[in-house]
Amino acid sequence: MTAARLCIPVLVLLTIFGRAGARAEETPLGRFEATVELPKEGPYVGEPLRLRLRSAIHARVATDRIVQPGLTDFDWQQFGVDASSEAFIDGFWMPVHTRTLMIYPLRAGRLTIEPFKWRLAYFSDDGARTEMEMVSEPLTVDVRSRESLGDSDFWLPATSLRVIDRWDPEPDKIPVGEMSKRTVTVEAEGLTADRLPPLPRFRAPGVITFAGPVERQTIVTDQGPIARAVYQWTVRPVSTTPAVAPAIHLRWFDIAARRMRDSSVPERRVAFIDALPAPQSDDAGKSRGFFSPQPLLASLLGFISAGAAAYLAAATETGSGRRSWRRRARTWGLLLTLRVRARRADASGFREALRKLSKAEPERWRRVAARADIASGLAAMDAAIFSREPASSPVALAVLARKITAAFRAAE
Known part of the structure; x- marks a missing residue:
C-alpha cells in the first residue's frame, strides 16, 4: 500500500516532464528581431534610416510572411530583395533571412515602431505541418526638427552627392541657327531616386530653353x-548677342558629417560661335610711320581686289562662273x-x-539671323516646335520667309 502511494507522485512528475519535453521538441528554436540604424545625435525629420528584419528558425519552413505594423509616423519603402545567409544560433546552424526597409520620419518627437509579426508554417520531424507566430520587440526613435539647419527649398539628405554638367556642343561654340543639349546628372548615395529634387529652373535673358523628361534610377549596392x-534641356541663344546661363545650386544634408553643404555648377556663357569677338593684338591700330605694313597691305589688297573683279567679270562663262551661278541657284x-x-x-x-541654308551661306546667314525682327521670329518658331506646351498663337512662317528672302537679297 505504501509503495503504491509512492508510485503515484512519481508517475505524475514523469507525465508532467514528458509533456514538457514533447512541447520542447515540437517548438523549434527560432529568432525574429527588428533593428534600426540611428546616428549618435538622433535623426532629423525626413532623414533616411535603415530598418532590418532578421528571421531564423531551426525547422523546414513551408510558408511564411511578415506582417508589418501601420507605420503612421514614417514614410517607408522596401530596399532591394530579401537576403539569405546561414548563421550559428543557439547551438544550431540556421538559415537567416534579412529584409531591409528604408524609413523616413514624418515629424519630430519620440516615435514608436510597433512590433512586426512573422507568421510561418513548418514541418516537424514526423512530417506534421504546424503554424506559429513570432513577434519582434517595439522600437522607439527620437527625431529632431530641421529648423536648426536653416531654410531649404528641398530637403536632400545623402551620404555623398555629385553633380555633373555637360553641354553638346559647348555653350559658347553653338553653330549659328543650331542648339546645344545640356545634361545635368545628380548622383546621391544613401537614398532612392524618387527622393531627388524635381527639374531645376533654368531661365535666363537671351536664352531659350526646352526642358526634356527627367530620368531617375536607383542602384542597389551592399552599402546602400x-x-x-538626369535633367536635360535644349538651349538656343535668342540672337547673336552672347547670354549667360545661371549657376545651379543644390543644398543637401551630409548624413556622415551631420551638416548642410552646397553643390553647384558654375554659370556658362551661351553664344553662337560666329558671335564671339575675334582676338585683337594690343598693338593693333598703332602707326609705325611711313614704312608701316598697314598702307602697304591696303594697297596690295586693293590691287588684288581690282584684279579679282576683272577676272570674275571675264570668268562668268568659264567654270568658276558656272560654280558661282550653281551656288546662287x-x-x-x-x-x-x-516659301513653300x-x-x-x-x-x-x-x-x-x-539649317541647309545656314550651311550653304554661313556668312550671309550670320548677318541675316542677327536682325532683331528675324531673330525673334526664329525664337518663336523654335518655341512652337520644341516646347511641351502648345503655342498660344501660330507662328507667321510666311512673314518670316519674306523677311529672310528680302534680307538675303539685300546681303548680296
Missing part, C-alpha cells in the same frame, strides 16, 4: 542605395523651299530648310 537623376532654291514650307505651315520642314 545610390540615386541618379542652290541658295535661291532653298529660299523657294522656305511656310504656305504649308510646316514648321519642322521650314527649320530644316533654314
Whole structure:
C-alpha cells in the first residue's frame, strides 16, 4: 500500500516532464528581431534610416510572411530583395533571412515602431505541418526638427552627392541657327531616386530653353542605395548677342558629417560661335610711320581686289562662273523651299530648310539671323516646335520667309 502511494507522485512528475519535453521538441528554436540604424545625435525629420528584419528558425519552413505594423509616423519603402545567409544560433546552424526597409520620419518627437509579426508554417520531424507566430520587440526613435539647419527649398539628405554638367556642343561654340543639349546628372548615395529634387529652373535673358523628361534610377549596392537623376534641356541663344546661363545650386544634408553643404555648377556663357569677338593684338591700330605694313597691305589688297573683279567679270562663262551661278541657284532654291514650307505651315520642314541654308551661306546667314525682327521670329518658331506646351498663337512662317528672302537679297 505504501509503495503504491509512492508510485503515484512519481508517475505524475514523469507525465508532467514528458509533456514538457514533447512541447520542447515540437517548438523549434527560432529568432525574429527588428533593428534600426540611428546616428549618435538622433535623426532629423525626413532623414533616411535603415530598418532590418532578421528571421531564423531551426525547422523546414513551408510558408511564411511578415506582417508589418501601420507605420503612421514614417514614410517607408522596401530596399532591394530579401537576403539569405546561414548563421550559428543557439547551438544550431540556421538559415537567416534579412529584409531591409528604408524609413523616413514624418515629424519630430519620440516615435514608436510597433512590433512586426512573422507568421510561418513548418514541418516537424514526423512530417506534421504546424503554424506559429513570432513577434519582434517595439522600437522607439527620437527625431529632431530641421529648423536648426536653416531654410531649404528641398530637403536632400545623402551620404555623398555629385553633380555633373555637360553641354553638346559647348555653350559658347553653338553653330549659328543650331542648339546645344545640356545634361545635368545628380548622383546621391544613401537614398532612392524618387527622393531627388524635381527639374531645376533654368531661365535666363537671351536664352531659350526646352526642358526634356527627367530620368531617375536607383542602384542597389551592399552599402546602400545610390540615386541618379538626369535633367536635360535644349538651349538656343535668342540672337547673336552672347547670354549667360545661371549657376545651379543644390543644398543637401551630409548624413556622415551631420551638416548642410552646397553643390553647384558654375554659370556658362551661351553664344553662337560666329558671335564671339575675334582676338585683337594690343598693338593693333598703332602707326609705325611711313614704312608701316598697314598702307602697304591696303594697297596690295586693293590691287588684288581690282584684279579679282576683272577676272570674275571675264570668268562668268568659264567654270568658276558656272560654280558661282550653281551656288546662287542652290541658295535661291532653298529660299523657294522656305516659301513653300511656310504656305504649308510646316514648321519642322521650314527649320530644316533654314539649317541647309545656314550651311550653304554661313556668312550671309550670320548677318541675316542677327536682325532683331528675324531673330525673334526664329525664337518663336523654335518655341512652337520644341516646347511641351502648345503655342498660344501660330507662328507667321510666311512673314518670316519674306523677311529672310528680302534680307538675303539685300546681303548680296
